[in-house]
Amino acid sequence: MRIGEVARLAEVSPKAIRRYEALGLVEPTRQANGYREYDDETVRLVREIRVLNRLGIPVEETRPFLECLVAGGEHGDDCPESLVEYHRAIEDLNAQIEVLTARRDGLVRRLREAAYRRSGVTPPEQVQDLTTLPAGLPVPVDDGAADHLVGLRSPTVRLEDTDGSLIDLAELGRGRTAIYLYPLTGRPDADIPAGWSEIPGARGCTTQACGFRDHHAELLAAGIERVFGMSSQTSEYQREVVSRLHLPFAMLSDPDFLLADELSLPTFEFEGVRLYKRLTLIIRDGVIEHVFYPIFPPDQHAAELLRWLHEKAESR
Template sequence: MRIGELAERAGVTVKAVRYYETLGLIVPDRLPNGYRDYGDEHVRAVDEIRQLAGVGIAPSRATPFIECLDTGHVHSDECPGSLAAYRNGIAELDQAIAALTSRRTMLTQRLEESASRGFDGVPTTPAADYTSLPSGLPRPEDDGAADHLPGIRMPSLHLPTSDGAGVTLAELGPGRTVVYLYPLTGRPGVDLPDGWDAIPGARGCSTEACDFRDHFEDLRAAGVDAVYGLSSQTVDYQREVVERLQLPFAMISDPQHLLAEGLGLPTFEAGGMRLYSRLTLIVRDGTIEHVFYPIFPPNTHARQVLGWLSEHPS
């Protein structure tokens, strides 16, 4: 077949086929008149190169896969050279992810430091009050995303906390522990994601924390051994929140959403971030005893937890 037919059958451009030839991936036969002649094996090779490019393996690194096909293998990744190419690609991705994560951490730290500094001589607008709730917030609906949680054991995850101690979730103790999950806490001078108030259940993290603060001793009296807040924000961010709001309990940091993956917890996207949906776990002897989901309004949620504790004494 001619090069145009090959390109059409393989779903690429003629220019791409020419490029693969320069890399030595495609070697056509020659007709007596000097024209290139391609066969079905070339269609398969081009299709394989295109699929490899879709998972991040550039044509310049596709040689081991094509050679594997040329030796008669059914699949291009059945040879040692192909597996090595996979490993190299994964290693490069790991390096890129680590570099980007490091950059993001540094940028986040600089943002937080900058937002917490004053600017002499520069007029500022009043910061939003994140300790009260505006009217008209949408009420979240129960989508069943937490129905599976009661009775499940907490995973063996050790996560950092704002007090530097860390906590192993599977070892919270035989008594009751309250772990309330929230999206993110607003900080004075730092804008929340666009459209934040329009997301059902998003607004109100600071008010929820304050309600748990104000009823902390009541919770202890009702048989709760420990209270934790948990979000995907950094430890440094949460440490500032604990200090600013004078919380008598520590916050758990889970920026990689390990608990969400371990328990199948609901999350949502906002401002380019993956955030925890608001819910509260009552954990007893390492097992989830009760779940509050959805939660509304958050500024009275600690009192809701107290009501359930009074109805279900330990």
């Protein structure tokens, strides 16, 4: 086959294949007229390079995996040399993570200093870490506030998302949509309000969002068509969260609690402000198929949803 066909089958560019050739990772045969000729084994090798490179292994370091395949291995990591390369790549990534973490923490400190500089208030010495949950958080109990939801139709409620679109919850289309409702997300440059961690189920919105981010591709593969986060915060505030956390899905803003009033969803008050309780709706073909409530711990909820989807698939 020609290089264009290999590129199509392996989902890379012809330029990338020529680079692999220059590095001696793949070797085409030559026809009498001088044209390169590739076979199915080349496609297999190029696919292996692509997968490994996307995992963070440089193209130049994929040679042990390719040699394992050429030697007859079913998988590129069936050989001891490949495992050694895995360890080296992991150590390299850990070193990069340490450097990037130090840079991030430095930026957060400067951000907090700038935010507090003219406030007349001295910032705390420690930067608030929103990406991990503290131990000993109170566990929410099921108060029955969501028992009535399964089987209800998703109402005609139009909410703005962080992409600037209006989403009608009655017109989500076919398939499953996951909407996880949360009270509010904090920011590294602002302190968590006093008493917030003592409210059962309140703490953990950032970690929950990160969980949905990290499992997003798996959720789509398991049957979720769309994922939305949703709170009563403004779209402007939510856009900062989507950008900072690199979320691959949009957030819905419901400052007027339109959905809460339509479906009698559980909310609570904190310092005179009404907020959503943490809850996830699974809407399938316009009808609420399942509700997760209460949710704890929030950082494990996306994995919990993924297990539920797998169980549903196995029970068919």
